[in-house]
Amino acid sequence: QQQVKQSPQSLIVQKGGISIINCAYENTAFDYFPWYQQFPGKGPALLIAIRPDVSEKKEGRFTISFNKSAKQFSLHIMDSQPGDSATYFCAASFRQGKLTFGTGTRLTIIP
């Protein structure tokens, strides 16, 4: 049973545009929602994370929006740059135990 659904599977955005990736979860016990960025040949790297007691968290060009009632959260990348081209994974965990990952979004930023 997939507990974290991620969309879209792939995304192409023009340089300077806004990239938006969405995730939905089922388990209401989840209390930690990180986003990871993965480049080819590398392990996932933590980008930004949020807890359900806040609705938004911003770090530089990256923002997580969280909707607890809808059980959804999303990643917004403002002013997208070619260097942002990577695969992004949302994840969820309970008490920061094991991470349950979404299926990933391959983001391509074109000039």
Next chain:
Amino acid sequence: KAGVTQTPRYLIKTRGQQVTLSCSPISGHRSVSWYQQTPGQGLQFLFEYFSETQRNKGNFPGRFSGRQFSNSRSEMNVSTLELGDSALYLCASSLEGGPGNTIYFGEGSWLTVV
């Protein structure tokens, strides 16, 4: 500060063999987790170790096992390898694996089973 180190980075094994992968966590980190990444199944949790004890386990067959040493280094073993075990195996570490502890990943060990 060195990151999570995994060895070997690449290996090729024959079906039926067994393999051992090694992970050195970030200095001071006591929780080590293992994940399997495949194109079809994505990233899936294998198990987590803390203070040499398995604290959490995913839904993988008993052929997948692990252990943690007193210095927090960890190994995972896969016995009787199957073609479907071909994957990137990722090790992750955190201070204690609990609330407030960020989880950091290594670059992974690429296993190909032929």
